[in-house]
Every structure is written in C-alpha cells, then in structure tokens.
Amino acid sequence: MRVVTASEMYAIDRYTIQQIGMSEESLMENAGQAVATVLLERIQPAQRVAVLAGTGNNGGDGFVVARVLKSYGYTTDLWLIPPKEKVKGAAKKALEIYENSGYEVKNYIGNEKEFIEQLRHYDVIIDALLGIGVNGALRSPYKEIIEKVNEAKGLVVYAIDVPSGIPADGGAVETAIQADVTITIQYPKLSAYTFPTADYYGELIVVDIGIPPLSLEKNAEFRQLWSEAAVVRTLPVRKRSSHKGTYGKGLVIGGSRNMTGAVIMTAKAALRSGAGLLTMAVPDDVYPVAATHIPEVMYHPCSSLNGCFAGEIDLITLDVDAIAAGPGMGRTMGAKSVVQKVLCKDVPVVLDADALYFWKDYVSIVRQRTKATILTPHPGEMARMLGVSIDDVERDRFGIAKQFAMSNGVYLVLKGPYTIVTTPDGKQYVNTSGNPALAKGGSGDVLTGIILAFIMQHDNIQEAICNAVFVHGKAADALVEKEHSPMDVLATDVIEAIPQTLFSLYKKGASYQKRR
Structure with missing residues (x-):
C-alpha cells in the first residue's frame, strides 16, 4: 500500500x-x-x-x-x-x-x-x-x-x-x-x-x-508500507544443497572497554538471523570478555588504545561478504580510522551507532563506493550528521531521509516509530511492525545484526533491509503480546524472540509458496 x-x-x-x-x-x-x-x-x-x-x-x-x-x-x-x-x-x-x-x-x-x-x-x-x-x-x-x-x-x-x-x-x-x-x-x-x-x-x-x-x-512519489505480506513473499528459501558459506561470511566490528555488550548483541542477532559464518573484530583489551559470550563466532582481535580501537585492522586477510561496524566502538580517532578502512573494502557495509559519529569525515568515500552502504541512524544521529536539530528531522522525516539517501547514494534506515527505509534512488518503505518496547538501549545493535545477516542471504538489498527492520519490530511485538510489558523488554529478549518470529513467518511463507 x-x-x-x-x-x-x-x-x-x-x-x-x-x-x-x-x-x-x-x-x-x-x-x-x-x-x-x-x-x-x-x-x-x-x-x-x-x-x-x-x-x-x-x-x-x-x-x-x-x-x-x-x-x-x-x-x-x-x-x-x-x-x-x-x-x-x-x-x-x-x-x-x-x-x-x-x-x-x-x-x-x-x-x-x-x-x-x-x-x-x-x-x-x-x-x-x-x-x-x-x-x-x-x-x-x-x-x-x-x-x-x-x-x-x-x-x-x-x-x-x-x-x-x-x-x-x-x-x-x-x-x-x-x-x-x-x-x-x-x-x-x-x-x-x-x-x-x-x-x-x-x-x-x-x-x-x-x-x-x-x-x-x-x-x-514512491512511498510504500512494508507489511508482513511483503516479508512472507520475499524471505529467502534455503536449498537442501546449501552450506554455511552459502549464507554469507559476515564481519562485525565494534566494542570497547565501556561498551562490550553492544557488539556482542549485534553478533548474536546476526547468528539468530541466519548468517552462515561470522567474525567479530574487537579491541584486544576486550577480546577475553567477548570471547566468553559467543562460542559460534570467530574472533579478530585488533590493537587497542585505552580500551578502544587504536586504528589498525587487517581487512586484507579477512574473507568477508559484508561488514557491520559501529556498535559500542567508541568515538575515538582510532574508531574513525577503522571505519574509513572498512569503507574502502569492496563489500556491502552497514554503519551504525558510533560509526556514524564522524560521518562528515568520510562522506566523500561513501559517495565513491560501488557496493551498498547502509546507514541506520536514530533521529539524534541523523540530526548530528546533517547539522540540524532533532525537531527539524522529526518535522520532515520523509523529505530529509529521501534527500540524504539520494545525495549520498546510500540506503538510509531512519529509525523510530514507523522506521523509514530509503533507497539510493529515493524509493521509501515504511515499516509496520514494532512497539515502544524497542525504546531501550541495545535495540539498535540488534537491528544492525539482523540487517547484516539478511543482506548476505537476500538477492535484493532493499528487501533484505526492509525484512530485517520488520523482523526486529515483529520480535518485539511477539514479546509484548505474550509475556512481557512494553516496559520490561530487553534487547537480549528481542534476540531470543527472533527464532519464533522467523518460524512464524516461514510457516506463512510455506503456505504462500504452495498457493503459487
């Protein structure tokens, strides 16, 4: 619609x-x-x-x-x-x-x-x-x-x-x-x-x-509601002959001494959302902590300074299909250097949280990229990136999102109630799932992980992003409908709700495929 x-x-x-x-x-x-x-x-x-x-x-x-x-x-x-x-x-x-x-x-x-x-x-x-x-x-x-x-x-x-x-x-x-x-x-x-x-x-x-x-x-102009029917129609179907490499080799970059949890949540969400192989790049200072939480991932410790990225990361030896950077990495010059290196890698890149802080310093790199760049700001981050007030953003969410995405050649996920996904050619998709339970720290980190996993499994980037945003919101809806209030839901609860959410959607998808 x-x-x-x-x-x-x-x-x-x-x-x-x-x-x-x-x-x-x-x-x-x-x-x-x-x-x-x-x-x-x-x-x-x-x-x-x-x-x-x-x-x-x-x-x-x-x-x-x-x-x-x-x-x-x-x-x-x-x-x-x-x-x-x-x-x-x-x-x-x-x-x-x-x-x-x-x-x-x-x-x-x-x-x-x-x-x-x-x-x-x-x-x-x-x-x-x-x-x-x-x-x-x-x-x-x-x-x-x-x-x-x-x-x-x-x-x-x-x-x-x-x-x-x-x-x-x-x-x-x-x-x-x-x-x-x-x-x-x-x-x-x-x-x-x-x-x-x-x-x-x-x-x-x-x-x-x-x-x-x-x-x-x-x-x-093209603005479309992205509903459950659209998700069911476009979720990828796994083939019996597939293997772990079929569903993408992803890299999550983030974490710092004060924010170890963010990158862990992103990685868990990516795994729960179907990523085939996943590597976490974290500062070596926090590697021992991160490594105890997720046994299913590989680790790439990086040099650190005061518990944050020092600025060096070896992307040449890492064979990856897509990268998500930003959750918990801090707003240091070392983090800025890491993001700049990531943007030079010829794979789709998701930038979230602290990776958006130095936007104006690498916008020129983004505009020259040939692979998809996905940005996931909340209104405060969007306002800082544009040099305007949050009220300015909220007054014209559709217009600002469209202008930004088209002028920079990016996929923009402007988060909030009714998250808007805007493609580089200006098409806009409005998410219809979610509730105020997501208004809590860590929710954005979870969304970043789902997006990373989905862009490695879908053939169409727009469908991957829209489906990720919908699943993220639908998982929160499922929690509130069953055993939680909008007040008590944690970001980790949303991760644990992803399996049942995907199960429900795939069950409906199977019925859709039979009708076809």
Whole structure:
C-alpha cells in the first residue's frame, strides 16, 4: 500500500476526474459508501450517531455517510457546521441528495447551545469537518467544536480520511480531533506515520474507492508500507544443497572497554538471523570478555588504545561478504580510522551507532563506493550528521531521509516509530511492525545484526533491509503480546524472540509458496 502527501492526493483526484473520466460526484459517493460500510460493521443499531460536516469534500463524504446510516435505520443527526450556502461542488450535490431523500440537516450556526446539549447524548461522533486541507491554526467555530468533542465522555470518535485539525503531511498540532478510529480514503497520508500527528489517528483503516492505479503512478512519489505480506513473499528459501558459506561470511566490528555488550548483541542477532559464518573484530583489551559470550563466532582481535580501537585492522586477510561496524566502538580517532578502512573494502557495509559519529569525515568515500552502504541512524544521529536539530528531522522525516539517501547514494534506515527505509534512488518503505518496547538501549545493535545477516542471504538489498527492520519490530511485538510489558523488554529478549518470529513467518511463507 502506498502513502501520499496532501498535494499528491489532490493531484490524484484531479487526474482521475480530468484524465480518467470519473466524475467528482461518483468518487465522493464511492468514498462515503466505503466509509459507511466500515461503520455499519462497527456501530450498534441502538447507538446515537452524529455526523459533523464541513463545506469541502470531507463534508461531502460525511453527507453520504449520514444518508447511508439513516437509510439503514440508524439514529443519525447530520450537523452542518458552516452556513449551507458555503457548500459547493460535489459536496453540494451530495447534500442535495441527502435532503431529497427526506432527511433533515441540523444547522450549527444559530443552534450552538443545542449542539453542546445534544453532544452528551450521542454515542458515536463521525468527524467529517476538515479533511486534508488544514494549514495553520483552526478558525472558529471548528476549534471550539473539536475541543468540545475531545472533552466529551463516553464518545467513540471516527474520523474520515484524517482527524480534523491534523496537517496531512505531518507537523505540529494545536487542536485536533482525537479519533478512536480513522477511516482513510484510498491511500494513507504522511501524518499517519509521523509524530505527534500519528497519535491522533487511533486505529487506521484504509478503504478503496476505485481510483485506478495509473492516477497514483502519474502523480505520487514512491512511498510504500512494508507489511508482513511483503516479508512472507520475499524471505529467502534455503536449498537442501546449501552450506554455511552459502549464507554469507559476515564481519562485525565494534566494542570497547565501556561498551562490550553492544557488539556482542549485534553478533548474536546476526547468528539468530541466519548468517552462515561470522567474525567479530574487537579491541584486544576486550577480546577475553567477548570471547566468553559467543562460542559460534570467530574472533579478530585488533590493537587497542585505552580500551578502544587504536586504528589498525587487517581487512586484507579477512574473507568477508559484508561488514557491520559501529556498535559500542567508541568515538575515538582510532574508531574513525577503522571505519574509513572498512569503507574502502569492496563489500556491502552497514554503519551504525558510533560509526556514524564522524560521518562528515568520510562522506566523500561513501559517495565513491560501488557496493551498498547502509546507514541506520536514530533521529539524534541523523540530526548530528546533517547539522540540524532533532525537531527539524522529526518535522520532515520523509523529505530529509529521501534527500540524504539520494545525495549520498546510500540506503538510509531512519529509525523510530514507523522506521523509514530509503533507497539510493529515493524509493521509501515504511515499516509496520514494532512497539515502544524497542525504546531501550541495545535495540539498535540488534537491528544492525539482523540487517547484516539478511543482506548476505537476500538477492535484493532493499528487501533484505526492509525484512530485517520488520523482523526486529515483529520480535518485539511477539514479546509484548505474550509475556512481557512494553516496559520490561530487553534487547537480549528481542534476540531470543527472533527464532519464533522467523518460524512464524516461514510457516506463512510455506503456505504462500504452495498457493503459487
């Protein structure tokens, strides 16, 4: 499923009307009918419903919804917030059909006290006030109405397309509907996957209204949700004739006296995720500690200085297919030197954590590489790499990620809720797994190990990265669903949840292969 901006959605609608030939009235009818179908499955016939409608297409969708609900016998009031004469275009036609069907419109203007009194008697509110056209602060009376809805007790609130007051492309929120469920038209909008706006959506349901795919391809950039179905479809299948070398010889570089655990977690995660052979390069000062934790790996002790990498690493004698560098290696000049040497190795490289600290010193090397470079920053690291604030990054996660990946020729994994994977050609994939249990030290180290293992087993780098991010989040989901709270999960718990997560996905994959 694709994700669009507000301007792209407007362009898609225009193209569908002007080039495809579908009328605006038919699209609005389709939208209202699709939303109503969802509501009919969820709202009980005995519940009292109020549809709050504005003047634009969002209001027009609300007119159709109100008409359908009333035709099925639901006790439904349609509250028209602006004066009737302001309703134009297809929305005006939808309102005329509603009234011609014998149904009454309640006008908010002049009946404000009645609205406030009635609000406490409703069970369900359907928000069709503003839609995706919001820019800046809300004007009266929308601001006051939204505040009253949010204050009301016992209401179930359904928003059509986006919660009113939410910028469709994300950003700061002053006043907005706090929805329990948002029923989005055709394609989800950026604000469903950025914060703080995503917090207002509640459950997200997407309904198809019959817009042809050509309209999307002609008018929107490539942003796609990466779901479990995509993972099941693209996970590699092991052949009976394979051996340990078939699944990659990986190298994990990291660790220091104060952060021995990070590189150990990365290595364990890589092994649990299918890496065939794995070597850990660590400072010789911490080698005795690391060596007691993972008997399944080979070790490559490197010269150390004060418990950190001194700067030398022998990559010539190491036969590897991919490298992950950074977890726990420290922010020393020795670490910087090691990363620079790694980037000169002609294999795919994953850079995480401390390996990103000196980004500006080796960006020119990265841009000249011919093999894939994968960067995995969290928002703080991304902000430091760009020389901007964290707020700047969070306000435009999609735009910043795309520009950075394309200008530097890298695969960028911008971590966080709804992690965004961006390819060097600017395509973006939004992860759909994970929960706040991952907001804990060590989670990123585990993800790095999964990515390293997956890029050695998949034929397609993008699919490998997206699948790794999904498995990482899905493992955390499995923990919270069974025996953990979001508070107590450790990064090592996520590693131990990888086997069951992969087992479940491969079981579904086997069914998928049979259906093919």
